[in-house]
Amino acid sequence: MGVEEIRVRAARTEEVDELLDLWARAGENASRPPDRPDLVQRLLEHDPGAVLVAVAGGRLVGSVVAGWDGWRANLYRLAVEPDRRGRGVARLLVAAAERRLTALGAERLCAMVLDDNDPARGLWSALGYAPQGEWRRWVREVPEGDGGAGATPA
Template identity: 65%
Template sequence: MCPDAATGTLAPMPWDRTRLTADGFTGWIRISDLPRADVPSGAGVYVVVRENTLPPRFRATNPGGRASEKDPTVPVAELREAWVDGAEVLFVGRATRGVGKRQGLAKRLAELRRFGLGQTGNHWGGRYVWQLADSDDLLVAWKETGEADPEEVAAQLLARFEVDHGQLPFANLVRGSATATQLPQIRAARVEDIEEVVELWTRAGENRGRPADRPDLVRLLIERDPEALLLAVDDGVVVGSVIAGWDGWRASLYRLAVAPEHRRRGTARLLVGRAEARLKAFGASRIHAMVLEENQDGHGLWQALGYTPQPDWRRWVKATR
């Protein structure tokens, strides 16, 4: 395996109230209580949080306001697909600097509340949160950004969340502008990627100590399970890979590899997060990762992701050709 090295990779961030408070977020009030809160009028970022750990229930219709007569209702199946298990943060937003008492964060959060009450308003983003059956209990917290650009700060938060969870927060439908340049796209491999994937594995050291991979075998993998081989693609170039294998009984991760020049950027964590989401969707309750004993850098990353070695068994191999 050739994942990002442990030194310099981003540690997983607990997206909960304790961690965010330590990071400078304050407020932590119900959205319905915003009119009675002393929300600052400066520029900043804010989060919508659900502290309830029970599985979500969704309304069939969204009570939020209409934007240009558009209905904010989303099919429940789409909401379930967007849900991020284990993350209390549902939405990350930002407010530009304003003038006057009800500007900046104060104005933007007031728009959020009014939209949830069904009033026509300028807060179409984040509309998914209002279709939660317990949306009345959602909390909001904020953080002023001072001289920093709130769009850049929000984009960095979204990038960090996507690295940790393999996808954006539940109600964030698009990346911030800065995020789009910070993280590669994660997608399934295509037949036309095969030569580039094999070349990546060679450069990343994935073929060291064993027979080189053959393009025809990679093609067989793609044809058998088109979603198994996940790639990280940066500006059209394949810079990372992982195989998320599911045989109906066991879930396994193989060939986590990142191009040397793209390491220590969170690419491996993003790949693993997306692979885990795929395997969990199949019903996997435990995931095995194949990690070379000599890959000490990789051991640190896997441990940071919550994986532990199993000392009580060893993998046995038999060549068939």
């Protein structure tokens, strides 16, 4: 199937399970805690346009999250069905995500790319993105019941 047969649109709340399945098939859960349907559902309800999907033959074949908080624009979870890779699906998704984010006012786009994902690094580089060496992402998992910054007030 060629790129011309693929349509990009916002994900729908009823597609959460299919989206999670796509991420699993695409290997997008390998180095992070598994996503939960309720969290993806919350994202789609909070920002209905944030998750863009590529659809072919009525089936999700790719996705990207184009997050915008009113100040910063982040692209992540770029995932393409393994048998569709190398056919321009990722480029279509990124182009749609960039249009969305710049229409919202973004002046700078940030792509989250795993250091050891060489195919992804190659794609993002080909699209004009480059690593920002002076930054490193810091992550903290929020324990259940912890509503603050991880410290108990004295």
